[in-house]
Amino acid sequence: MGLSLLTAPLQAALTSTPAHAVAAPVSVTQVQPVNPDSTSQLYVERVAPRYAGDAAGWRLNMDMRVANTSTTSNLTLTTVTVSYPGSSIGSQTSTVNKTMAKSGLSGSTLFLVVPDNRINAFPLPASVSVKLGFSGFDSKTVSRTLVEYVNKTPSGGYRFPASAVSGGHWKLGTGHDATSHHRGVQNQRFAYDLQIVKWNGSAYSTVKPGATKPYANTDYWTFGTPIYAMADGFIRKCRKDQPDNVPGVLSPEPEVEGNHLYIEHATGEVALYAHFKAGSLSSTLCPANAATGLNIFVQQGQFLGYSGNSGNSSGPHLHLHLADRVGFSDSAGTAQGLPLRFHHATARMQATPTSTPGFTALTNSSEAALRQGELINPNTCGWQRVVVGGTQWARHGVNNTCWQEEFNDTALAGYRLVWRQQAQDGSASRVASIWRPKGGLPWAARNGQTAAQYQASFTSYVDAGYRLTHVDSYLQDGAVRYSSVFTKTSGPAWTAYHGVSAATHQAKFNSLTAAGYRPRQISVVYVDGARQYTAMYEKVAVGGFVSLTNIAEADYQTVYNQQVAAGRRPVYLDTYLVGTSVRFSAIFTSGAPATVARHNLTSAQYQTEFNTQTAAGRLLVAVSAYRSGGVLKYAALWN
Template sequence: MKLLTLAAAAAAITLAQPVNAVLYDLPFKGHNFSDNEKIYTRDHAVTTSQQYGYDFSGRRYDFDNSRWTLVNTSLADYDAAPTNNKHTIYNKSIYAMRAGKVVGCWRNAPENPRPKLAGDSGTTKPWLHTKFKDGYIPGGGNMLWVEHADGSRMLYAHMTPGSIGQNLCPHNAQYFPTPKGSTPEVDYVGVAPAQQAVISKGQYLGRVGNSGSSTGPHLHVHLQNSSGVGQPISFSRGIATVPDNTKPYGGPWVRFAGSSIPAGPQLIWAPRSVSSNYARHAVKAEAYQSLFQHLADSGFKISWLDGYNVTGKVFYNMVWQPSDIGWRSYHGRSSASYQTVFNQAIADGYVPVHVDSHITGSGPRYSVIFEKKALATLARHNLSYAQHVQVMEQAKDLGMRPVSVSVVSSGGERRYTTLYHKQPVGNWTMSSQLTAAAYQNKVISEKTAGRRPIYLSSYVHLGNVNYSAVFAQFPLKTWEARHGQTSAQYQNNFNMLGTQGYSVDVVAGTDGLNAHRFGAIWTK
């Protein structure tokens, strides 16, 4: 086994990827990072074994100072006391990039006392632990060498003490019994075949730290073949963008699935684990596209999208599910742009499964979700009430039922964007001009009649909050509904109902208020 210490970052590496390259997961999961936190990397040193490696640190967008920063506190606070735990990446969970077995490791070495600072002596290296400088700690600090089925090996280096479990690493000592040099490092960190733990892709390995030959909290990874020659790493998923202090949400994001991370400094958004349901509310319009790309890259598809306006600013609510079909979606389109993408999607074999409208200072805007499947649909947008009634009667004649009935108030008039499907839902009712009290009564009466809410949107018309809702007999589900909720009230209900096994299907913001208010439907 050839074990090499971490080297400094250097010039860019570009390499054409082999057609049938093994794909690796990123060693992080997106759900462990907030929206304004991202992984950061740049090109690594050009050495025989590490030339295709990565040093992963983190960046947080500091809205107060309009910049991406590597620390989770103010720079003044960091400069006054530069500790490891003030780095954005510090203590983030690390996951296996590929299945394999642990052939080398160390787990309890103490961390370096602090990150390296500008002006530190390159001779005395005060940022390094004295025991490392004396040769008693491996170059990778707390680390794992994982050997894959093809004989290649991945190094995961510089983790926090004790975060690598004993089930993965049998070495419990803090230090080597004698300094490395006279005794090869491999003799201490190597794991006997009988003790080599088997790991699966995506398994938790440890946490990001600052141990061994490290200048600050980060994760070093590199892949090498059995001869110690570095190999390029192709990733299964992930999106990247060049850091830009004027772009708090990043972008343009580039998907690098099937290839290496783009060269040079990059912010990385690792995919999150796919769950049965993922919902967000009150997402700022300027943040929506980045989050959309992240979730699509992660393997989700969007099933609900609701735009709304609060004090002149647009926000989006959304629900995502595992992607199991071809799909596409568009948001915030003008009437002409909406019609263009709509026509193209139909020509490409897609059908609309959800439509939405919301008001802006430039007039109504439209959003739509398409799926690639055979389904009879009827969709219209920007209808007057009289036109809406005509389309509804046409849909009834065709045996269709309402899916979306989105209403905006524009120029003192209600304008309708509607979608109908030819799918059995039993008997159904639809109302689009309900007051809050009328909607509450409607929910109660419909429940008595054996119908449940399947669609909800809310808008302000002539100063009054109105609700548009569809109730249907099928599919039969246990359900809960709320309306007129503040963000905190909605979040509390979301959390409470989630613990009871409910998933949110619909979350709608009232379009045109000066405060956020939400209605929602949960089912199980």
């Protein structure tokens, strides 16, 4: 019995070995998209949520060249199995049955798009394994570690290259999943074909109401739509002499891109904008009918041309993709496509206009690529471009609904907020702001807070070693709200209070000034028939000073003249409403530097004055918007 127990496993072990185990005569090259700095790493793209409240996912867009090295026989790739070792993501096997001719003949190399269309949940697995199954031979496994690709712009993404559509949306008509025609060319690995759609009562349509087949280009919503630069960059190649096609008829000669621009937006990131409308690319951007080796600067939001139907295009759309260099072909040495992530947009998988949940926001901290069929509302707050490296940055008239986007962009450009004022303008709230170079100082800002929320922020930041450097109170839809800036920096002793009555404010003012503190900011709101005061003081010498918090609009110029005549200049200025009457709150000191003060300016007049004072080397130190006579006006100080 002992002998039989020993021999049974031995026989099983001997017979389990395949009689014809033979390594497949195959080589695998050009595994992409690979990190050029670490060729064992494969890039994946972050994909936008499907709707508000959904989470972003990630997708594998992998391809490779599989070559038959046998000089005597063909080789058939039968299956491709994708797995993520150590992950809960299940393996997936696809039948492909692709035959490669013997080495040396045409068709001996297969450009294999790895057939995995899944959009997976984060976290990202450490690696991917792709097992290639061959008829009559052992399988071959290709493994790579995985890393999420982040665009090389400061935010890690790009603006969508068009504005929001009135009454409609942009839509990703054809994307880059494994079945897309884009995936057959490696520089189009992450390409988008983008169209405009509008709801026709039963479905989203690319054509206008009443259009009948055969459609003309002008029947499509997309045709003739302005296209803008996604970011600053340099045009490297262009073409502008190809006609628009009749819809349904492709004209890939002389170039499949049709009228196009290649723009290098960041080192190693070149965007192709293709199929522009005939005649819409200017000589400034494209100096000849076809030109290469260009170095023409464009800035974010600059108009490029109109979407059209030129080149290898069957209907009006914008073809857009990102690659590591200029070029369009499927040869082994051509440009490699890279993920293109968007921000300053909202997106949702196609649904009815009233479907819930609604659109999800793509911000410059949540950039993502688009899903097939996804609807996009881009740049609803406009194309404001922040110029980096200045001594100051200022904005006015910003709708409060766009403030967070404005804040993110400006902070990302290296500025820190030093002043924020908000005023009601009819049904909208408008924000004016002043920024300075960050200069390495840690800082934080809050806005739209209730008194309790502001107090909690105040306590938290002060406990962490920050000091209050700006505070403003204002009414938003009839309720008192606070905005504040905290900076981690040294300075004189300081103190602050908020939301107190006139009597309490006066008592605190008297005691603090008697103790050597001087008011820096006194913001007032009028609510429920009474004034509420919010103030910040520093223990610092300013010379003689006067604080006036109830100056009528009509009296401000007189008060200003009186204070200047007495040797005092304004260092702080804010406004508020008592009913419909404008009141000014101002602080004047004799130790103030030479100051230029203006008020009663329209938006256009304020912008002109800002430009004039900036050109003279002065910095904006205070700005306040107020509604007077049905018009939003501005008062400001420069020194």
